Structures are given as C-alpha cells and as structure tokens.
Amino acid sequence: MKLKKLVVTMFAAGVMTSTMAYATDGYFSDGYGMKSKGMGGVGIALPQDALAAANNPAGMVMVGDRVDVGLDLFTPSRSAEVTGAGGLRNGNFSGNSRSLFAIPEFGYNKMLDPNKSLGVSVYGNGGMNTSYANSPFGPNAGINLQQLFVAPTFAMKVNPTNSIGVSLNLVYQTFSADGLQMFNTSSSNSAALTNNGTDSSTGVGVRVGWTGELSSKVTMGATYASKAKMSSFNKYAGLFAGQGNFDIPANYGVGIAVKATDATTVSADYKVIQYSGVPAVANGVPGGALGANNGMGFGWQDVKVIKLGVSQVINDAFTVRAGYSHNTQPIPTSQTMFNILAPGVVQDHVTLGATWNVSKTNELSLAYMHAFQANVNGVGAIPAGFGGGNANIKMYQDSLGIAYSWKL
Numbered sequence: 186m187k188l189k190k191l192v193v194t195m196f197a198a199g200v201m202t203s204t205m206a207y208a209t210d211g212y213f214s215d216g217y218g219m220k221s222k223g224m225g226g227v228g229i230a231l232p233q234d235a236l237a238a239a240n241n242p243a244g245m246v247m248v249g250d251r252v253d254v255g256l257d258l259f260t261p262s263r264s265a266e267v268t269g270a271g272g273l274r275n276g277n278f279s280g281n282s283r284s285l286f287a288i289p290e291f292g293y294n295k296m297l298d299p300n301k302s303l304g305v306s307v308y309g310n311g312g313m314n315t316s317y318a319n320s321p322f323g324p325n326a327g328i329n330l331q332q333l334f335v336a337p338t339f340a341m342k343v344n345p346t347n348s349i350g351v352s353l354n355l356v357y358q359t360f361s362a363d364g365l366q367m368f369n370t371s372s373s374n375s376a377a378l379t380n381n382g383t384d385s386s387t388g389v390g391v392r393v394g395w396t397g398e399l400s401s402k403v404t405m406g407a408t409y410a411s412k413a414k415m416s417s418f419n420k421y422a423g424l425f426a427g428q429g430n431f432d433i434p435a436n437y438g439v440g441i442a443v444k445a446t447d448a449t450t451v452s453a454d455y456k457v458i459q460y461s462g463v464p465a466v467a468n469g470v471p472g473g474a475l476g477a478n479n480g481m482g483f484g485w486q487d488v489k490v491i492k493l494g495v496s497q498v499i500n501d502a503f504t505v506r507a508g509y510s511h512n513t514q515p516i517p518t519s520q521t522m523f524n525i526l527a528p529g530v531v532q533d534h535v536t537l538g539a540t541w542n543v544s545k546t547n548e549l550s551l552a553y554m555h556a557f558q559a560n561v562n563g564v565g566a567i568p569a570g571f572g573g574g575n576a577n578i579k580m581y582q583d584s585l586g587i588a589y590s591w592k593l
Contacts, residue, residue, distance in 0.1 A: 223538015225508020
C-alpha cells in the first residue's frame with residue numbers, strides 16, 4: 186500500500202510540476218534517466234533504471250523491480266543579435282529573463298515473472314523557451330513549449346538473449362507566446378497569434394524496441410517511436426502551421442553496449458529525430474501566412490545524434506560515468522529570424538555522472554551536463570517582407586541532476 190501511494194504521489198508531482206526547458210537534441214532531451222544522462226545520453230542498448238522505456242522499451246525487462254525519482258536543474262543561456270534590419274529592432278538581446286528550470290523524472294517497473302515486466306516512465310521534452318524583456322520584435326516577447334510523456338510499458342524476453350518491448354506514449358503539452366504583435370499582418374488569424382495565455386494539447390504515439398545479447402560482452406538495441414498526433418493549440422491557431430497543429434516528431438535509433446572489462450562498460454547510440462515531419466517546426470521563412478496549412482514555421486531540419494558513454498565500477502559502492510554527444514544543426518543559417526524565439530542551436534555536450542549504492546536496495550545518482558556555446562549567423566535571414574537584415578542566435582547550457590532509486 187505504501188508503494189502504491191508513493192507511485193501515485195510521484196506521478197502526480199511529475200504531471201503538476203514539470204517545467205521542461207531542454208534544447209539539446211533540437212528540443213528533445215540529451216538523455217532520459219540520470220544514469221543515461223551521466224553517460225552522454227546513451228541507453229538504447231544499455232538500460233540502467235526504470236526510465237529505460239524513454240530510450241528503448243525492451244530494456245525494462247532487464248532492470249528488475251525498482252522505482253526511480255529524479256530532478257534536473259537546468260540553466261540555458263539564450264541570446265540574439267540583429268543588424269541591418271529595417272523592420273525588426275537592431276541590437277543585442279538576452280532571452281534569459283527566466284534562466285533556471287526544475288525538470289522531474291519518474292520511473293516504476295515491476296517484473297510479472299522472470300521474463301516479463303510492466304512499468305511506466307514519466308519524462309519530458311521542451312526547449313522552445315525564451316523570455317526577452319526586450320527583443321527584436323518588441324518588449325516582453327518569448328515562447329514556452331513544455332511536453333510531458335507518460336509511457337506505460339510492457340517488455341518481455343522472447344528467448345534468453347533477446348527482448349522486445351512496447352510503450353504507449355501518452356503526451357500532454359502546453360504552449361504560450363507573448364509579444365509577437367508585429368506579425369499580426371502575417372497571420373491567417375491574428376486573434377490567435379500571441380498573448381493568449383497558456384494553451385494545452387494532448388495526443389498519443391507508440392514506441393517499440395528490441396535488445397539482443399550478441400555475446401556475454403556485447404549487447405545491441407534498436408527502437409522506433411511513431412509520430413504522436415496531437416490535438417491543436419486553438420489559442421495559437423494563427424501561429425503554428427495547420428491552424429495550431431504541433432505534433433511530436435517520429436524518431437528512431439540503434440545502440441551498442443560493450444563490457445570491455447568486468448568493471449568497464451562502453452556504449453554508443455545513433456539517433457534520428459524527424460523534425461521535417463512536423464510542418465509547424467519544419468516549414469521555413471518566407472512562406473504562407475502564419476497558421477495556414479503552408480504557414481511559416483521555424484525551418485528546422487532532421488537531427489542526427491551520436492552519443493558515446495563509459496561507466497567504470499570503482500568498488501561495490503561507487504560507479505562513475507562520462508559521456509559525449511554531438512547532433513547535427515537543426516537550424517539553417519537562412520532560418521534564424523523566427524528562431525530568435527527558439528534558438529535550439531547547441532550541438533556538442535559533455536557529461537559526468539556517478540552512483541552511490543547507499544545500501545543493497547537503494548542508490549543515489551548524480552549527473553552533470555554542459556552543452557558548449559553554438560552560434561548560427563543568419564546573414565540576410567530576415568526577408569525583405571520583414572524589413573531585411575541579419576539575425577544571429579546563440580546558446581549554451583548546463584544542468585545538474587540527482588536521482589534516488591529503490592530496488593523493490
């Protein structure tokens with residue numbers, strides 16, 4: 186009974202307090218689960234906790250009975266520079282009126298028998314977040330996108346060396362935009378463009394996965410998540426293409442984990458996020474009227490990600506981790522104008538992590554991430570219809586997370 190109350194309480198806390206602000210692999214998180222985050226985000230072939238379903242649902246049958254509760258403190262630095270503009274305001278602008286975000290995560294897994302498991306992973310995405318006291322578009326401009334995933338997951342071993350899993354991705358997202366009045370004449374519905382408070386949207390998708398032990402030292406994995414079809418942001422039907430539509434893009438990946446020694450594990454993932462399948466994200470500038478089916482958007486490209494991680498068992502009590510990840514640039518130089526609002530340009534990340542086995546059944550894990558500053562300079566990126574000029578954007582990020590785990 187106490188365990189059930191704990192699960193319900195932490196689930197509710199995740200839903201009610203989740204304030205996602207990541208902008209790492211585009212606007213997907215650099216990793217899910219604190220152990221994964223400490224290893225550069227790897228996890229497709231290396232499940233380590235009950236957040237495993239966010240990386241590959243097949244891994245849940247390999248982590249046993251456990252509860253994982255975590256919190257990441259995340260600090261992005263976003264800024265923009267506009268020069269030679271005739272319509273926008275020229276100058277240097279900071280998008281950091283809000284710069285500290287608390288991001289919870291939660292996982293629960295129960296073995297139904299030695300070959301089957303049932304669990305849930307709760308995690309978030311986000312990263313289209315800026316808050317400008319003064320912006321190229323006017324005062325008090327910015328946007329905030331938050332996405333919460335609740336992923337009930339079934340996994341099973343089909344034989345001693347192969348496992349499969351499936352998650353139902355239940356998604357809840359919110360969005361708000363302020364200070365975009367200068368685009369009223371470019372919108373198909375200016376009443377649903379800006380300053381309408383927070384709107385919400387719900388939807389569902391599916392993630393499937395496989396893991397296979399090629400030998401006692403080598404494990405591989407593969408995963409695919411369908412596009413999550415979301416209900417529309419009606420309050421922002423004049424901003425997002427398709428009358429406020431903002432789906433979650435499909436994504437897929439493969440991974441490998443190698444036990445180099447009894448104490449050392451090396452892992453690598455390759456992942457593709459198909460932002461091109463979501464018009465509100467992929468449509469570029471210039472284009473159709475904001476909110477129309479062919480309406481202008483952020484011009485993002487598909488993102489390809491390589492993640493590398495290593496863990497080293499020091500002794501029975503301590504394990505340390507490190508990692509690196511690199512993603513291709515989602516924002517072309519021609520598309521920096523609207524991305525002043527969503528400068529998700531970082532590409533290179535380094536991570537450190539550690540776990541302390543407090544007892545035979547309890548763990549405390551830490552993870553640190555630094556995303557190096559990246560700049561995208563948009564010479565001539567402001568179209569003549571908006572007065573012409575150059576828009577340059579940049580960002581760097583840091584995060585520090587902690588998680589506590591109970592092996593049941």
